[in-house]
Amino acid sequence: MLDLRQVSKTYRVGAFGGRRLHAVRGVDFSVRPGEVVSLIGESGSGKSTIGKMVLRLISASSGTIAFEGADIAGLRGHARTKEYYSRVQGVFQDPFSCFNPIFPADRVFELVRAEYAGAVSQAHWRARVEDALTTVGLDPAQVLGKFPHQLSGGQLQRLLIARALLLDIRMLVADEIISMLDASTRIDVLNLLGDLKARGLGILFITHDLSLGNYISDTAVILRRGRVVERGATSAAFSAPAHPYTRRLLASVPQLHTSWQQADARLAQEGEGECPGCAAGGRPGEHGPVDLADDHAVGCYTAA
Amino acid sequence: MRRVSLDVTDLAVYYRTLRGDVRALDGVSFSLADGEIMGLAGESGSGKSTLAKSLIRMDGRMRRIRGRVELDGTELPVDDQRAMVPFRFHEVSLIPQYAMSALNPTRRIGRMIRELIRSRGIDYTAVHPELLRRLELVGLDAQVLDRFPIELSGGMKQRVVMVLSTLLDPSLLIADEVTSALDVTTQRSVAEALAGFRDRGFITSMIFVTHDLALVHQIADTIMVMYAGRPAEKASSRTVIEAPRHPYTRMLLSSLPEVGVTFSGKRLEGIPGQPPGLLDPPEGCRFRDRCPLAFAKCAEEPPFTEVAPGHWAACWKVEG
Amino acid sequence: LAAAAGCTGGGDDSGGGGYPREETLYTTGTQWGPPVNWNPIMSGSYTTGVVGYIYEPLFLFDPQQQEYIPWLAESQEWVGETTYEVTVRQGVTWSDGEALTAEDVAFTYELAKFETVPYHNVWDYLESVEAVDERTARFEFTEDVRRQEFAYYTYSNPIVPEHLWADRSEEEVSTGANKDPVGTGPYLYEDHSEDRQIYAKNEDWWAIEALDLQVAPDYVVDIVNSSNDVTNRLLDQGQVDISNNFLPGVDQKIENNPNISSYYDEPPYMLSANTAWLVPNTTREPLDDPEFRKALAASVDVEKIIQGPYSNLVQAADPTGLLPVWEDYIDSEVVDEHGFSHDPGRAESLLADAGYEDTDGDGLVETPDGEPIELTLEVPSGWTDWMEAARIIADGAKAAGIDVSAEFPDQAALEDGRNAGEFDLVLNNERQISNTPWTYYDYMFQLPVQEQQTTVNFARYENEDAWELTQELARTPVDDTQAMQEIISRLQEIHLQEMPIIPLWYNGLWSQYSTQTWTNFPTSAEDTPNHLPTTWRNYAQLGSVLMLTELEPAGG
Amino acid sequence: MRRYLARKILVYALTFVAAVSINWLIPRLMPGDPVRTMLSRGSAGDPETMQAMRDYYESVFGLDQPAWQQYINFWTSLFQGDLGISVWLFPQPVTGILLDAVPYTLALLLPAILLSWIAGNRFGAFAARSRWLDNTLLPLGYILTATPYMWLGILLAWGLGVVAGWFPTAGAYGFSSIPGWNWTFAWDLVMHWFLPFASLFLVAFGGWAIGMRNLIIYELEAEYSNYLEALGAPRKLVRRYAFRNAVLPQMTGLAVQLGTIVAGALLTEIVFGYPGLGNLILQALNNRDFFLLQGAFLFIVVGVLIANFVVDVVYVVIDPRTRTQMQGGGA
Amino acid sequence: MSDSAIEAKAAQAETGVSGAGGVRWRDTAHFAVRNPKLLIGAGVVLALLATGLVGPLFIDNPPNAYVGPKSAPPGGGYPLGTTSFGQDVWAQFVFGLRATFLVGLVGGGIAAAVGMVVGFTAGYRGGLVDEVLNMITNIVLVLPALVVLIIAAAYLEARGIWLQGCFIGLTSWPWVARAVRAQTLSLATRDFVDLARMSGRRAYKIVFREIAPNMSSYLFMTFILLFGGAILIAAGLDFIGLGPTRGVSLGLMMHSAVSWSALSGGMWWWFVPPGLGITAIVGSLYIMNVGLDEVFNPRLREL
Numbered sequence A: 001m002l003d004l005r006q007v008s009k010t011y012r013v014g015a016f017g018g019r020r021l022h023a024v025r026g027v028d029f030s031v032r033p034g035e036v037v038s039l040i041g042e043s044g045s046g047k048s049t050i051g052k053m054v055l056r057l058i059s060a061s062s063g064t065i066a067f068e069g070a071d072i073a074g075l076r077g078h079a080r081t082k083e084y085y086s087r088v089q090g091v092f093q094d095p096f097s098c099f100n101p102i103f104p105a106d107r108v109f110e111l112v113r114a115e116y117a118g119a120v121s122q123a124h125w126r127a128r129v130e131d132a133l134t135t136v137g138l139d140p141a142q143v144l145g146k147f148p149h150q151l152s153g154g155q156l157q158r159l160l161i162a163r164a165l166l167l168d169i170r171m172l173v174a175d176e177i178i179s180m181l182d183a184s185t186r187i188d189v190l191n192l193l194g195d196l197k198a199r200g201l202g203i204l205f206i207t208h209d210l211s212l213g214n215y216i217s218d219t220a221v222i223l224r225r226g227r228v229v230e231r232g233a234t235s236a237a238f239s240a241p242a243h244p245y246t247r248r249l250l251a252s253v254p255q256l257h258t259s260w261q262q263a264d265a266r267l268a269q270e271g272e273g274e275c276p277g278c279a280a281g282g283r284p285g286e287h288g289p290v291d292l293a294d295d296h297a298v299g300c301y302t303a304a
Numbered sequence B: 001m002r003r004v005s006l007d008v009t010d011l012a013v014y015y016r017t018l019r020g021d022v023r024a025l026d027g028v029s030f031s032l033a034d035g036e037i038m039g040l041a042g043e044s045g046s047g048k049s050t051l052a053k054s055l056i057r058m059d060g061r062m063r064r065i066r067g068r069v070e071l072d073g074t075e076l077p078v079d080d081q082r083a084m085v086p087f088r089f090h091e092v093s094l095i096p097q098y099a100m101s102a103l104n105p106t107r108r109i110g111r112m113i114r115e116l117i118r119s120r121g122i123d124y125t126a127v128h129p130e131l132l133r134r135l136e137l138v139g140l141d142a143q144v145l146d147r148f149p150i151e152l153s154g155g156m157k158q159r160v161v162m163v164l165s166t167l168l169d170p171s172l173l174i175a176d177e178v179t180s181a182l183d184v185t186t187q188r189s190v191a192e193a194l195a196g197f198r199d200r201g202f203i204t205s206m207i208f209v210t211h212d213l214a215l216v217h218q219i220a221d222t223i224m225v226m227y228a229g230r231p232a233e234k235a236s237s238r239t240v241i242e243a244p245r246h247p248y249t250r251m252l253l254s255s256l257p258e259v260g261v262t263f264s265g266k267r268l269e270g271i272p273g274q275p276p277g278l279l280d281p282p283e284g285c286r287f288r289d290r291c292p293l294a295f296a297k298c299a300e301e302p303p304f305t306e307v308a309p310g311h312w313a314a315c316w317k318v319e320g
Numbered sequence C: 001l002a003a004a005a006g007c008t009g010g011g012d013d014s015g016g017g018g019y020p021r022e023e024t025l026y027t028t029g030t031q032w033g034p035p036v037n038w039n040p041i042m043s044g045s046y047t048t049g050v051v052g053y054i055y056e057p058l059f060l061f062d063p064q065q066q067e068y069i070p071w072l073a074e075s076q077e078w079v080g081e082t083t084y085e086v087t088v089r090q091g092v093t094w095s096d097g098e099a100l101t102a103e104d105v106a107f108t109y110e111l112a113k114f115e116t117v118p119y120h121n122v123w124d125y126l127e128s129v130e131a132v133d134e135r136t137a138r139f140e141f142t143e144d145v146r147r148q149e150f151a152y153y154t155y156s157n158p159i160v161p162e163h164l165w166a167d168r169s170e171e172e173v174s175t176g177a178n179k180d181p182v183g184t185g186p187y188l189y190e191d192h193s194e195d196r197q198i199y200a201k202n203e204d205w206w207a208i209e210a211l212d213l214q215v216a217p218d219y220v221v222d223i224v225n226s227s228n229d230v231t232n233r234l235l236d237q238g239q240v241d242i243s244n245n246f247l248p249g250v251d252q253k254i255e256n257n258p259n260i261s262s263y264y265d266e267p268p269y270m271l272s273a274n275t276a277w278l279v280p281n282t283t284r285e286p287l288d289d290p291e292f293r294k295a296l297a298a299s300v301d302v303e304k305i306i307q308g309p310y311s312n313l314v315q316a317a318d319p320t321g322l323l324p325v326w327e328d329y330i331d332s333e334v335v336d337e338h339g340f341s342h343d344p345g346r347a348e349s350l351l352a353d354a355g356y357e358d359t360d361g362d363g364l365v366e367t368p369d370g371e372p373i374e375l376t377l378e379v380p381s382g383w384t385d386w387m388e389a390a391r392i393i394a395d396g397a398k399a400a401g402i403d404v405s406a407e408f409p410d411q412a413a414l415e416d417g418r419n420a421g422e423f424d425l426v427l428n429n430e431r432q433i434s435n436t437p438w439t440y441y442d443y444m445f446q447l448p449v450q451e452q453q454t455t456v457n458f459a460r461y462e463n464e465d466a467w468e469l470t471q472e473l474a475r476t477p478v479d480d481t482q483a484m485q486e487i488i489s490r491l492q493e494i495h496l497q498e499m500p501i502i503p504l505w506y507n508g509l510w511s512q513y514s515t516q517t518w519t520n521f522p523t524s525a526e527d528t529p530n531h532l533p534t535t536w537r538n539y540a541q542l543g544s545v546l547m548l549t550e551l552e553p554a555g556g
Numbered sequence D: 001m002r003r004y005l006a007r008k009i010l011v012y013a014l015t016f017v018a019a020v021s022i023n024w025l026i027p028r029l030m031p032g033d034p035v036r037t038m039l040s041r042g043s044a045g046d047p048e049t050m051q052a053m054r055d056y057y058e059s060v061f062g063l064d065q066p067a068w069q070q071y072i073n074f075w076t077s078l079f080q081g082d083l084g085i086s087v088w089l090f091p092q093p094v095t096g097i098l099l100d101a102v103p104y105t106l107a108l109l110l111p112a113i114l115l116s117w118i119a120g121n122r123f124g125a126f127a128a129r130s131r132w133l134d135n136t137l138l139p140l141g142y143i144l145t146a147t148p149y150m151w152l153g154i155l156l157a158w159g160l161g162v163v164a165g166w167f168p169t170a171g172a173y174g175f176s177s178i179p180g181w182n183w184t185f186a187w188d189l190v191m192h193w194f195l196p197f198a199s200l201f202l203v204a205f206g207g208w209a210i211g212m213r214n215l216i217i218y219e220l221e222a223e224y225s226n227y228l229e230a231l232g233a234p235r236k237l238v239r240r241y242a243f244r245n246a247v248l249p250q251m252t253g254l255a256v257q258l259g260t261i262v263a264g265a266l267l268t269e270i271v272f273g274y275p276g277l278g279n280l281i282l283q284a285l286n287n288r289d290f291f292l293l294q295g296a297f298l299f300i301v302v303g304v305l306i307a308n309f310v311v312d313v314v315y316v317v318i319d320p321r322t323r324t325q326m327q328g329g330g331a
Numbered sequence E: 001m002s003d004s005a006i007e008a009k010a011a012q013a014e015t016g017v018s019g020a021g022g023v024r025w026r027d028t029a030h031f032a033v034r035n036p037k038l039l040i041g042a043g044v045v046l047a048l049l050a051t052g053l054v055g056p057l058f059i060d061n062p063p064n065a066y067v068g069p070k071s072a073p074p075g076g077g078y079p080l081g082t083t084s085f086g087q088d089v090w091a092q093f094v095f096g097l098r099a100t101f102l103v104g105l106v107g108g109g110i111a112a113a114v115g116m117v118v119g120f121t122a123g124y125r126g127g128l129v130d131e132v133l134n135m136i137t138n139i140v141l142v143l144p145a146l147v148v149l150i151i152a153a154a155y156l157e158a159r160g161i162w163l164q165g166c167f168i169g170l171t172s173w174p175w176v177a178r179a180v181r182a183q184t185l186s187l188a189t190r191d192f193v194d195l196a197r198m199s200g201r202r203a204y205k206i207v208f209r210e211i212a213p214n215m216s217s218y219l220f221m222t223f224i225l226l227f228g229g230a231i232l233i234a235a236g237l238d239f240i241g242l243g244p245t246r247g248v249s250l251g252l253m254m255h256s257a258v259s260w261s262a263l264s265g266g267m268w269w270w271f272v273p274p275g276l277g278i279t280a281i282v283g284s285l286y287i288m289n290v291g292l293d294e295v296f297n298p299r300l301r302e303l
Ligand SMILES: Nc1ncnc2c1ncn2[C@@H]1O[C@H](COP(=O)(O)OP(=O)(O)OP(=O)(O)O)[C@@H](O)[C@H]1O
Pocket: A011, A012, A013, A021, A022, A023, A041, A042, A043, A044, A045, A046, A047, A048, A049, A050, A208
């Protein structure tokens, strides 16, 4: 459904754009209906940039992003953009900043209505909103008409998901949607995503928290400095991380029942490890994705 | 038991607002042994930062209502800005929540440190070698002193602040959410460096504030979980993770996914409901409304008692 | 800072403290910008005092007495109908030591062959000029000689030294700054800076011996004008001795401050220097109708203007507009018959008689054809006294039933419109005192009317007879007062009957003195001099320079 | 850094060209004719002579050429340092007139700007967060900035000059003084300079003080201030640090305000009959003296541009944030 | 002026915005009625405004009419005395206030409008548009506004208050544009802007319906500063005789008082009130502005 082919993004930074920053370089992956793909990587690895490109909030410097077969860069004009957004929506990290603080929180629904459902009657629309709210587990009476600061982060985040559901979307980009939430609310939101996935929604789940990525996703894409270093079924990637970077990342994740020392020990025991891709025929240290198994590829760019 | 370095008794600190007092800290008692790193966990708004601030520098809206704080046997005049000054930095020190913006952007780091040290009446030359040594310890070379904060990455700034805050070997270090904005790898190095400081005796004890239980578990000796302005449970970190007594702690832990747990495999559940507002909190146990074990007695405030050696909890159900 | 040009001459012996107060005369009111030009030929822009203090004319003309005072010339004579001889004074030297000769006189007029010399048109009727001997210059004229104009030139044009000017190009003559002026006058250039011009006494001035005249101040410092406010402060602080600005409210000062005085000690306080006219555009309806213009003239409440904005510092003009110095030329019979004064009733009846009636009942008259009349009186914005006057004129006209409204456009815009004939009504006063009323009538009647009327006849009034008479006046010998009077009386009649421009009031020869340091300024009193008390450019030739010879230190 | 400077210089150059072109154009759109204004002061009453002189002067000023030619001539002579000849103060070259006037304007402006800025900032920083000063002296600051320059100037001139008699109220030095290198003259200069300076200073001072006060309050709330206080730094140090950061925006403020202050100086000069650019500009305007106007404007624009540029550069030097940004580095 | 301060605040990205963002209207009102700066400032401004609006209704003659004795000191039928022509100074003052407010409104309004449009466009569009607008802003910024105004004012044959206001507005917007641009840049990175875009909103709607309301308090404060600034600039122009060619304004009153030697004639009542009026209006506006800042910005509030 969503296919990224050699997508790159270069920012001009510094005063007057004197320097170039390659935030994303030649990224490939796809998201199928009903699949959750998690994009995992440390800060600055280009996760959000990919998410924004998919959402057409920024344009790709090169490569193609195709949604249902059509290159989204070709969607010119207001009408086609709108059309696209009725299929693909996003939810962002900071629920507080997603709401205009001076308006009631349900304004996000009003915006959607104004653009997409002008003809729908008030009552009908209200029913749809309430429906969506119930889907995300909110009590309409509790949240409608409230200001953002009167609602909790979890509630706000769910409002945003409900907003996306008001449109007949096929694809949801969820950019760190839970990192700002309390541990207990987090899981509720994650569970909600799980339910949506069951309804056939494709989800691009962006996170730096591997345990969360693992919990919800089918496929994991590990990013490092804008490049995909490992891609594969979540189970494979986490149980048998191939790339040394993935392994190091995993060892740094604080876990309840494993201490860092233990993780280090395991890492030491298994050996830092070579990139299996290099071994499997890629040019050492500078090769693109090399398939290790069905649905498990590794890339290596240490030399570049 | 080791010597107690910090002793907080029934501390209550409210924020004055237009609509009334926000009871952000409402009767907190705990003590910290020499060399202890205490993780302070709890959801957002539970009063972690308020506690941290109370121990070193209250802001203009905070009022101490009751309670006392003793550090190494002397009482800290927490609500007297002037009287607190001699304690700050020397005895109590802080790594603030936003270490990224804690350094003056227009002063070279070295100069700022020098001026700060001198302003505290300390001979900078005497401290300088130690400063360099500690910078090296956290993996920074002496050149950072000639740089401006903006020239350093977030992690580097974080470490500079760490070194600076602990330079005078304070008894108590408060680290407020120092790792929250960092990614996992940096998080780890910072946390480990802090523990290392304790190990080397740069600081006697530390309160490590975070909302990430998994992280705090990695370095803390004890963990105190707060809920709505009150401590819910305090015990050694192992105990808190493996044998929590307070229902809140338990529910919190059970909602944490771990690597390996998946949605399709084992569906985790969150804690239903929301914490009470602190403007006018209900009487009795504040977790009552969300607690599956709540019973009539919970309308009374449960005391924070030692339910086992080194294990305190505030719940009627855990007593006995 | 300022070009510290240092000082030469007298400044030093005063002990380095500057120009001694009691020997220095401070003047202001003429110079509106930094002194930059000492070229006496550039009559519009030379620095205050260049003519008068440094350069001198052949004669002075004393308008009060209506007589020519021989100055550099000792005498003059029309030796024939078209031949004129002037004898220069013995013993006059230029400040560089050279003697003044008739050659210099001849040269000064030869210069006018350059088209860009302001008195170039003397060559319209001058055929030749030559020095017949050391001291006599002879002018040969054509039949058409405009004697009145030539007489004007003899006193208004300063003589320049041939030995220094002979080699100058046309450009240098007519546009050069003449930085190092060499003249014959009572003062020498001393120094100048942005905001002042300083003269030091010329100890070798010819008149000391020849006429037993001595200028009293050792130094004259002319202060560049900046604003009334500044001048007021200088005057109040006794830092300026004579100010030639129009200072509203100065009457109060004269009345209340014993140190401040003026020519008259009662209204109008000032002598009159020029006439303010209301100029109608005689090519526009209904201003092309003399009856309408007369009605307009009768509607103006001049007294109100005089008492209002001018607080009695000026006086009402004679209906002929001739300045008080020309009193003798006013033909009272003509004035009695055709003169006008503020008389709304008469204005209304004049209008009614000429067919201007209020047909639509708005209180304002329409043209005989029933067209509404809407006139605007334009006055440059910022000319506050005129602005107030214009408001009063408009009010008066409205009261008489004529719809006039006052507008205050930018000065330059106004001038553009005025010159092109695109206006209804303006105020104007661009004729000063001179040796002859001819300058007035030339201003009033000059023909032909051109596309751009830049200096005269802004009313675009066309009357061949009047222009003939004016030209005849020009040719009349200046001493033939009889003939002049006759012509002028006929011109007056035409003026008053046709009213091409409407005289309103006489603007003052603004002049107020502080008597703290210097006394014996000209006043109307018997025992004081009565030269024109001014430093205005081109007024030195009207005898105002003589004021300096009469001053007395207040202390002594 | 070099790239940044190059870029800045380009912007400034463009600004310069645009500003100067606008200035070239505006007077030419104005009604009125400089040559006629000039000649009408003369006494040539004869239309033919008038016309001859007019033609002559038009060619002197190059006004007889087509506009584009005039424009090109303007730039060519500008590059030769020639600003033309003043119409009003004919035949003085504009450059000379301006060079005589500019020192006075600078003598007023530079001290007024710098001292008011320094003093205002100090005072503002001192007053910030002090309830007492906030309620007593700061309102005075607001009143001062809100005072029209000329009004204050005139009040000072009358109060301290005419009534009290302490200061002279017109000119750059006593009209009886002879310029020279001696103390008497220097003192005379200072006395004449003081009142116009004071009125400029006071108005600007109030503005800077208030700006600083507001900025300091923000800075004292900033994280780094809190951190310093938490480490027990004395109030003095905290304030000093806050001051340093607050000064930076005040510097940009200085650049932004420059035009206004220059305008204020012009008004003040007019009030005090101070022989700087102010009176020149006003008179040049009334006399339609294109060339002098252009020249004066050029001086001001160049002055303001240079000052802005200096501020830009100094800013970069003292604010590490912009510096790092320019090097393209940073966290 | 406090312009620099407010601009700097804008440059420091968050401060002003978070202030505006966190507004709780009830709190704002609470602080507003307790802020002496705001109350005093607004009180004086409103009192003068009311005088300007209502006062003329009680005056029968046009302000420039000669109605009374000449140069009468305050008292009697003329609360502020008369001019040397016998014009009622009070009448002129009252009408002048009206004109002065009008200039402030027009000048400030236009400057605010232009500044905002430029600032929003530059900040939101970014890229080349931003660079070009920035350059234009810089050009106008370094042009000495008053000098340009002097020249431009002279260009106009007849000048009215409206026109004067327009000119002032057109030259005094650049710092607003800069400040608004900085604010917009910082607000445009907020996620709610992205969310609005994902709702299919058009750019201008996002700017005016999403971004601008968030800076409303800030924009209002900017307007106040511009308002005061325009009044001062107008007074300067009036003073040197380039003011409106008809009507009255406080600046013109000062101008005529000075050109008619009011001070040397001891007629302080003609010269002092207009200056004081301007100072009072502008000063109160500034004080009010600081008050507003303290009200809108939680960080400056004091309990
Ligand atoms: N608008 C921008 N202009 C310039 N550089 C940018 C911009 N947005 C992002 N970057 C840079 O691009 C790189 C990738 O940024 P991105 O936000 O995609 O990272 P991320 O993986 O989402 O990190 P995080 O976990 O911190 O959100 C970073 O180095 C960032 O500094």
